[in-house]
Amino acid sequence: MPELRKDPVTGRWVIIATERANRPQAFPAPVPMRDEPKTCPFCPGHEDQTPPEVLAYRKEGTLPDQKGWWVRVVPNRYPALSPVGEPARLGDGMYDLASGVGAHEVVIETPDHDANLGTMEPKQIEEILWAYRARCIELSKDSRIRYVMIFRNEGQRAGASVYHPHTQIIGLPIVPMNVKEEISGAQRYYSFKERCIFCDMIRQEMRDEKRLVEINDHFVAFAPFAPRFAYETWILPRFHRAHFEWIEQHEVSWLAKLLSSTIRRLQATVENTPYNLVIHSSPSNVDVGPHYHWHMEIMPALSTMAGFEWGSGFFINAIPPETAAEEMREQG
Amino acid sequence: MPELRKDPVTGRWVIIATERANRPQAFPAPVPMRDEPKTCPFCPGHEDQTPPEVLAYRKEGTLPDQKGWWVRVVPNRYPALSPVGEPARLGDGMYDLASGVGAHEVVIETPDHDANLGTMEPKQIEEILWAYRARCIELSKDSRIRYVMIFRNEGQRAGASVYHPHTQIIGLPIVPMNVKEEISGAQRYYSFKERCIFCDMIRQEMRDEKRLVEINDHFVAFAPFAPRFAYETWILPRFHRAHFEWIEQHEVSWLAKLLSSTIRRLQATVENTPYNLVIHSSPSNVDVGPHYHWHMEIMPALSTMAGFEWGSGFFINAIPPETAAEEMREQG
Numbered sequence: 089m090p091e092l093r094k095d096p097v098t099g100r101w102v103i104i105a106t107e108r109a110n111r112p113q114a115f116p117a118p119v120p121m122r123d124e125p126k127t128c129p130f131c132p133g134h135e136d137q138t139p140p141e142v143l144a145y146r147k148e149g150t151l152p153d154q155k156g157w158w159v160r161v162v163p164n165r166y167p168a169l170s171p172v173g174e175p176a177r178l179g180d181g182m183y184d185l186a187s188g189v190g191a192h193e194v195v196i197e198t199p200d201h202d203a204n205l206g207t208m209e210p211k212q213i214e215e216i217l218w219a220y221r222a223r224c225i226e227l228s229k230d231s232r233i234r235y236v237m238i239f240r241n242e243g244q245r246a247g248a249s250v251y252h253p254h255t256q257i258i259g260l261p262i263v264p265m266n267v268k269e270e271i272s273g274a275q276r277y278y279s280f281k282e283r284c285i286f287c288d289m290i291r292q293e294m295r296d297e298k299r300l301v302e303i304n305d306h307f308v309a310f311a312p313f314a315p316r317f318a319y320e321t322w323i324l325p326r327f328h329r330a331h332f333e334w335i336e337q338h339e340v341s342w343l344a345k346l347l348s349s350t351i352r353r354l355q356a357t358v359e360n361t362p363y364n365l366v367i368h369s370s371p372s373n374v375d376v377g378p379h380y381h382w383h384m385e386i387m388p389a390l391s392t393m394a395g396f397e398w399g400s401g402f403f404i405n406a407i408p409p410e411t412a413a414e415e416m417r418e419q420g
Numbered sequence: 421m422p423e424l425r426k427d428p429v430t431g432r433w434v435i436i437a438t439e440r441a442n443r444p445q446a447f448p449a450p451v452p453m454r455d456e457p458k459t460c461p462f463c464p465g466h467e468d469q470t471p472p473e474v475l476a477y478r479k480e481g482t483l484p485d486q487k488g489w490w491v492r493v494v495p496n497r498y499p500a501l502s503p504v505g506e507p508a509r510l511g512d513g514m515y516d517l518a519s520g521v522g523a524h525e526v527v528i529e530t531p532d533h534d535a536n537l538g539t540m541e542p543k544q545i546e547e548i549l550w551a552y553r554a555r556c557i558e559l560s561k562d563s564r565i566r567y568v569m570i571f572r573n574e575g576q577r578a579g580a581s582v583y584h585p586h587t588q589i590i591g592l593p594i595v596p597m598n599v600k601e602e603i604s605g606a607q608r609y610y611s612f613k614e615r616c617i618f619c620d621m622i623r624q625e626m627r628d629e630k631r632l633v634e635i636n637d638h639f640v641a642f643a644p645f646a647p648r649f650a651y652e653t654w655i656l657p658r659f660h661r662a663h664f665e666w667i668e669q670h671e672v673s674w675l676a677k678l679l680s681s682t683i684r685r686l687q688a689t690v691e692n693t694p695y696n697l698v699i700h701s702s703p704s705n706v707d708v709g710p711h712y713h714w715h716m717e718i719m720p721a722l723s724t725m726a727g728f729e730w731g732s733g734f735f736i737n738a739i740p741p742e743t744a745a746e747e748m749r750e751q752g
Contacts, residue, residue, distance in 0.1 A: 093646035094646055095646040096645070097618075098602055099605060100733060100734075101733075101734050102647065102735045102737055104737055105736050106740060168728075180645075182617075182620055182621065237732055239726070239728050241726045241727050247723070247724035247727070248726075260732070260734070264732035264733050265734075266430075267731075267732065267733075270429050274429055285428060285514075288514055289514065292513045292515075296513070313425055313427070313512075314427040314432065314433070314515075315434065316432070365727065385730075391579070392578070392579035394579025394580075395571030395573050395579070395697065395698045396500075396569060396590060398571075398698055399571050399698035399717075400569055400592070400598055400599065401596050401597040401598035401599075401601075402432075402433050403432075403435070404437050405436055405437070406436075408436050
């Protein structure tokens with residue numbers, strides 16, 4: 089079973105996932121820009137090359153783990169966490185560890201090997217978002233899981249190791265440090281102002297306009313005030329919502345439209361940008377009250393994290409967000 | 421002038437360094453494995469291609485900014501921070517910013533274009549470490565500078581943008597979040613145990629031996645208990661010392677020997693590993709008392725930071741540190 093280990097100074101957790109060393113390559117080289125559908129484990133007709141599906145949206149009358157799906161969710165063949173076992177904490181002298189139980193799933197977003205979020209129809213993106221929500225709700229029922237992390241790596245510089253469009257979902261037995269820090273930051277603001285910090289941010293961005301990328305009835309996309317990365321863009325629900333999985337059907341369609349057009353704007357501004365997309369939401373089954381506001385962060389991978397960033401936690405960004413947003417707005 | 425901006429939720433700082441967009445490429449592609457000495461701005465004879473030197477160890481009788489040096493320190497031509505100006509803090513609605521004053525220097529480690537820490541003589545590494553110390557002391561005299569960060573990026577996947585061996589030094593007007601978190605983690609441990617957490621770690625590692633890489637009279641190298649990266653290795657002074665720049669002459673030679681052999685072991689274990697090396701030390705001119713213990717972190721860049729790591733702050737590592745240390749010990 090994988091092991092979770094905690095750095096005693098910073099409290100940062102690490103997954104020692106020796107199972108992943110069994111992957112065809114322990115340190116997968118950045119994946120080629122395109123591989124062949126005939127060897128792709130995520131392409132239709134190759135359903136037997138993945139573990140059995142846990143969810144699929146498929147044509148009526150088709151069988152599980154057969155062709156006929158348009159979105160398919162399967163366990164990761166090289167999981168970072170083990171689906172069986174009990175969560176346990178133990179010590180080793182001054183050090184702390186925990187058993188690596190949890191879930192690691194893959195959302196195969198489309199049967200189309202060459203699609204991406206910028207080329208898919210918003211209707212397809214809606215289906216994908218709906219699958220995220222369904223798995224998030226399902227995984228949250230497991231009392232061992234404290235946090236569900238949904239993320240997407242696009243392109244080799246962003247760490248994708250499979251070309252076919254997909255998203256990963258990891259159910260963690262521990263609320264991650266970054267999530268705790270965000271929530272406690274939002275809580276500090278709330279105790280001072282008695283307002284949600286993200287709601288205030290949305291108000292200021294809509295008034296200032298200079299960092300706005302696009303807005304619709306339910307969602308807003310803007311370049312954050314202090315972006316770590318050139319062309320970093322956040323998408324937030326305009327009305328306060330703590331949990332992603334509380335999204336409603338009509339909202340999903342507004343989100344799909346905005347996500348589709350934000351990615352299209354980004355890719356028109358910087359061609360073929362590799363990027364990471366991460367959903368920041370509240371821990372499973374925890375009512376964080378009025379403090380926290382779920383959102384998506386889209387982080388283009390145009391530069392490499394190096395010694396300065398690792399050491400300081402500071403980031404250096406050569407493109408002011410006002411410039412980035414203006415360029416993205418112009419790509420109508 | 422570059423601008424420092426603070427993320428209102430997490431408190432993370434970002435440098436908006438538009439000057440760096442003037443570099444030959446705003447997003448430098450990973451650098452080729454080797455460029456030609458005749459076009460290298462850091463090679464001897466090309467001293468006029470860098471700003472004037474602020475320190476050099478050179479043959480007696482040779483002139484500044486001429487040949488004859490064996491270590492040379494110059495301001496970065498594309499600095500992330502501006503050397504002139506006053507530190508100032510201001511607000512923009514709910515957001516906070518600060519003026520980007522500080523220092524950004526480059527230590528050209530050797531005249532030899534093709535050298536690296538694994539091939540240099542320990543005597544040369546001693547001279548480099550001595551230059552780090554001298555610049556650290558000098559920059560700390562500037563009351564605008566609160567923290568001096570010393571780091572080295574080796575190889576394209578580790579973010580190096582120049583091939584010739586060099587180290588960067590950045591003097592920051594703000595103590596970085598990562599440094600604050602490490603110091604407060606160490607302080608929490610100290611208030612509970614009344615012992616330095618790093619001294620305890622050294623004792624446990626020397627007793628357990630399974631994560632030890634090498635040890636000498638004054639320094640120890642081991643794989644940390646919760647390494648973010650495969651083959652991550654830390655080097656610590658065996659006797660408590662809060663500030664790197666308090667290192668003494670005889671200690672520098674022990675450190676140079678251990679650093680040289682650790683890098684040689686790493687590169688014999690994983691050929692041509694790209695890596696980041698960062699010195700973690702106490703803030704300038706601050707007596708952190710018995711809590712904090714300076715050290716070096718060597719972080720091989722074998723995998724890419726992706727959505728999961730960005731979102732969670734968790735890291736996934738397929739090589740247990742006990743395995744990594746054993747492999748490195750065998751490369752005697």
